[in-house]
Amino acid sequence: MGKTSAAFVRETMLPPEPPPMRERGVVKWLHENLFPTPVSTVLTVLGVLIIWFLVDHFYAWFAHSVWNASSLPECREIIAATWGEGASGACFAVIRERWNQYVFGFYPPDLYWRATMTFGMLFVALAPILFSESREIRRIVLVVASVLTLLSMMELNAPGVWMGFAVLVFLGALTLAERRAGWLLIFSALYPLLGVWLLWGGSVWGPAMVLAGFGLGWLAFVLVGRISPVLAAAVAILAALLFWTLLAREVAQFAGWLLPLSIRAVASDQFGGFLLSITIGVAGIALSLPLGIVLALARRSDMFLVTSLAVIFIEFIRGVPLITLLFVASLLLNYFLPPGTNFDIILRVIIMVTLFAAAYMAEVIRGGLAALPRGQYEAADSLGLDYWKAQRLIILPQALKISIPGIVSTFIGMFKDTTLVTFVGLYEPLKSISDAVRNNIAWKGIYWEPFIFSGAIFFIICFSMSRYSMYLERRLQRDHR
Amino acid sequence: MSKAMTRDIDTSRTAVTDEVAIEISGMNKWFGSFHVLRDIDLTVHRGERIVIAGPSGSGKSTLIRCINRLEEHQSGRIVVDGIELTNDIKNIDKVRSEVGMVFQHFNLFPHLTVLENCTLAPIWVRKTPRRQAETTAMEYLEKVRIPEQAGKYPGQLSGGQQQRVAIARSLCMQPRIMLFDEPTSALDPEMIKEVLDTMIELAEDGMTMICVTHEMGFAQAVAHRVIFMDQGQIVEQNNPHDFFHNPRSERTRLFLSQILGH
Numbered sequence A: 001m002g003k004t005s006a007a008f009v010r011e012t013m014l015p016p017e018p019p020p021m022r023e024r025g026v027v028k029w030l031h032e033n034l035f036p037t038p039v040s041t042v043l044t045v046l047g048v049l050i051i052w053f054l055v056d057h058f059y060a061w062f063a064h065s066v067w068n069a070s071s072l073p074e075c076r077e078i079i080a081a082t083w084g085e086g087a088s089g090a091c092f093a094v095i096r097e098r099w100n101q102y103v104f105g106f107y108p109p110d111l112y113w114r115a116t117m118t119f120g121m122l123f124v125a126l127a128p129i130l131f132s133e134s135r136e137i138r139r140i141v142l143v144v145a146s147v148l149t150l151l152s153m154m155e156l157n158a159p160g161v162w163m164g165f166a167v168l169v170f171l172g173a174l175t176l177a178e179r180r181a182g183w184l185l186i187f188s189a190l191y192p193l194l195g196v197w198l199l200w201g202g203s204v205w206g207p208a209m210v211l212a213g214f215g216l217g218w219l220a221f222v223l224v225g226r227i228s229p230v231l232a233a234a235v236a237i238l239a240a241l242l243f244w245t246l247l248a249r250e251v252a253q254f255a256g257w258l259l260p261l262s263i264r265a266v267a268s269d270q271f272g273g274f275l276l277s278i279t280i281g282v283a284g285i286a287l288s289l290p291l292g293i294v295l296a297l298a299r300r301s302d303m304f305l306v307t308s309l310a311v312i313f314i315e316f317i318r319g320v321p322l323i324t325l326l327f328v329a330s331l332l333l334n335y336f337l338p339p340g341t342n343f344d345i346i347l348r349v350i351i352m353v354t355l356f357a358a359a360y361m362a363e364v365i366r367g368g369l370a371a372l373p374r375g376q377y378e379a380a381d382s383l384g385l386d387y388w389k390a391q392r393l394i395i396l397p398q399a400l401k402i403s404i405p406g407i408v409s410t411f412i413g414m415f416k417d418t419t420l421v422t423f424v425g426l427y428e429p430l431k432s433i434s435d436a437v438r439n440n441i442a443w444k445g446i447y448w449e450p451f452i453f454s455g456a457i458f459f460i461i462c463f464s465m466s467r468y469s470m471y472l473e474r475r476l477q478r479d480h481r
Numbered sequence B: 001m002s003k004a005m006t007r008d009i010d011t012s013r014t015a016v017t018d019e020v021a022i023e024i025s026g027m028n029k030w031f032g033s034f035h036v037l038r039d040i041d042l043t044v045h046r047g048e049r050i051v052i053a054g055p056s057g058s059g060k061s062t063l064i065r066c067i068n069r070l071e072e073h074q075s076g077r078i079v080v081d082g083i084e085l086t087n088d089i090k091n092i093d094k095v096r097s098e099v100g101m102v103f104q105h106f107n108l109f110p111h112l113t114v115l116e117n118c119t120l121a122p123i124w125v126r127k128t129p130r131r132q133a134e135t136t137a138m139e140y141l142e143k144v145r146i147p148e149q150a151g152k153y154p155g156q157l158s159g160g161q162q163q164r165v166a167i168a169r170s171l172c173m174q175p176r177i178m179l180f181d182e183p184t185s186a187l188d189p190e191m192i193k194e195v196l197d198t199m200i201e202l203a204e205d206g207m208t209m210i211c212v213t214h215e216m217g218f219a220q221a222v223a224h225r226v227i228f229m230d231q232g233q234i235v236e237q238n239n240p241h242d243f244f245h246n247p248r249s250e251r252t253r254l255f256l257s258q259i260l261g262h
Helices: A025-033 A038-063 A072-083 A093-104 A109-130 A135-155 A160-179 A181-200 A205-227 A229-258 A273-299 A304-319 A322-336 A345-371 A374-382 A387-424 A429-438 A448-476 B060-067 B089-098 B114-124 B130-143 B159-171 B189-204 B216-222 B240-245 B250-260
Strands: B020-031 B034-045 B049-053 B075-080 B099-102 B177-181 B208-212 B225-230 B233-238
Touching: A072 A093, A093 A109, A093 A273, A093 A429, A093 A448, A109 A135, A109 A160, A109 A181, A109 A273, A135 A160, A160 A181, A181 A205, A181 A273, A205 A229, A273 A304, A273 A345, A273 A387, A273 A429, A304 A345, A322 A345, A322 A387, A345 A387, A374 A387, A374 B099, A387 A429, A387 A448, A387 B114, A429 A448, B020 B060, B034 B060, B034 B208, B034 B233, B049 B060, B049 B216, B060 B075, B060 B177, B060 B208, B089 B099, B099 B159, B114 B130, B114 B159, B130 B159, B159 B189, B189 B208, B189 B216, B208 B216, B216 B240, B216 B250, B225 B240, B225 B250, B233 B240, B233 B250
Parallel strands: B049 B208, B049 B225, B099 B177, B177 B208
Antiparallel strands: B020 B034, B020 B075, B225 B233
């Protein structure tokens, strides 16, 4: 070494060393997340105390659960006998005893399999839409749905013919899902009719006439489209409407006389429990999204009348409580309809719930539309795409993607709101069914357990929707490098 | 010149014909009460390349946006390829499918891949079979030298690459006229050249081009005619040599000294 020299040459290289103790693993995590500052430390201790208090308070109640008993007093006896006089405990035996009412309401017990099969096939209809890009997820969803549905149907003593039908549908779906997933969308399109028929029963010709009306409309659209594309849509709608109002009933009767294909009918007032919630929820979700899109586009339209109508509709529906709409559905609609028309109460409720959700949906989607830069519209215009093509191919895919969190929130809110149908005398699971259960002297006074059970099921369904929306957002992410 | 072009353009395949591509006469436009374009007369011939320059707010972008009806004019006539622009939506869509446009901010569709960006309009507007549209798209992507990015999403590309994709996307419609609205203004300096080179190649193929730009080197090398606009009016137009070396209007001289001064 010289006396003073700026020059320096390293002779040995330093080997890498692990970071100091407090910068590693558990210690680091604790330090960073729980005890970084004195205030945080106090908050952490407070949080732990609160959690401890809650667990201490409720643990015993859960731990002392009774699952096997035929009445609430019997539950209490068992708890007192096992855990001593004065011990608290949950009586989930009520769920074990009455689960069928929570799930199916007053649906005929020998037809439970029909509702179960309809629910299972819902996944066949949804798989190609929800998981259009992942064959693996589609396969898992279909296999799990098939196996569970068929096992439950067997347990519920489904007739052999229908077991065969279910097996056929599931096997067909599994095969198509592997080879040509797009074709499964045909099943998705037919599912609403199939589902309605299976749930409510009756002659197969009822739903068939609905389908025939669509077919007729499409035929008119194609035929008139050759002459005048502008008229085609109007003529198609008119043709379908005329067929449904004037001809459908007679044709259905005639067809039923020729080939009486019908299954046992179930009336709407026999629906209840989660069967009812899911029926209304799924229908509402499926219908409110397209209606919401149309309303959002209408509200942003250049045409004064279209915009005004959309604004009035949205603001009116949003400004009125859902219960009001449900009362209108149950009471007032009858005054406006021709006497003698039997307009199903569940259908009326579905319409109201759909309109209600669609108004919110429209605003959520409008937010997504507004978030798109104007350049996207201009680029689409400059390439010669017309309004509908630009909306369908460029604008909506992006706007809907932006709106996914809001859309799913609306769905979740709507699904939970289906419990409000209790006010129009339908047997939703949270209150109506529980009331019905409590009406029996054996279960008089049981409150918490049914609420916890129904709440848990609602939570599972809503949480699944939320997770799906996160999955979808991740899948549609395009800006990663 | 602010940016010397690397080479002069090869004019063997280019020719300005007598055929009129765009005819604008007595055209006026207002934004509300603001008179943004005043009495514009402009005739563009097939094969002609025009550069429009001018200070910001002079109406140059608005002018070319009127040509494919992204903006509506309130009086006068605009005839593109023999079709007059009126409220008739069919005519507008027809003009738009014949006139390509490249934007300052690219305006690629971020939810579609580069290839899908290029095939979308041919498939949905021209009804070209998908396979054929993809072949054409790949040809144009090769022309702008980014075929290897065809499967990526626009967000994964640099600004210069995105702008070249935007050019390819317009070309896939096989337009007869191309409009460029400040195509290099949003780019980092080192990416400007790759986009200008692409535009020069296009010029060498004989494309009718109208280009709003501040790249005066490009104007000098490529344009047949330079138009200077100020306050919504055409102040001066001339061939590039005389325009740059012998500007006649005081306003033009001031503008040129400001953008070429350093």
